Amino acid sequence: MKKIFAAALLTLTIFGCADNKQQEKEVYNKVIELHDKVMADKDALIKNKMQLDTLLAQPTLAVKDHDVALNLSKTATAADSAMDDWMHHFEPDYSAKPHDEAMKYLNDQHAQIVKIDSLTKTAVEASNKFLLTHKK
Secondary structure, X not given: OHHHHHHHHHHHHHHHHHXXXXXXXHHHHHHHHHHHHHHHHHHHHHHHHHHHHHHHOOXXXXXXXXXXXXXXXXXXXHHHHHHHHHHHHOOOOOOOOOHHHHHHHHHHHHHHHHHHHHHHHHHHXXXXXXXXXXXX
């Protein structure tokens, strides 16, 4: 009877660990997927920021447009810096952490990258809209 109980407990432990690792992997994959999306958007963000900075250097730019372009450039810089900071602090190797800690860490990272995605999208959309009205 003890052998059957021990075998059942071992089986549950093995499948439980596998399930935990699968949960961790799923959240990790969501984080990386969103990271990749933000990185693609970051290319557009940097391009727009360069165009905004070029506009800001023009002495003929109206004061109102200058203020808008400056704010959009600052927003783009903030989004870019947020992504750089996140990447600098992200630890992809969470394997030494217990499951609960790993899940908390990965969920926290997902929440952070969601915010950065939103910030980046907003900056790209707003700068696209402004730049469309200021094409040469």
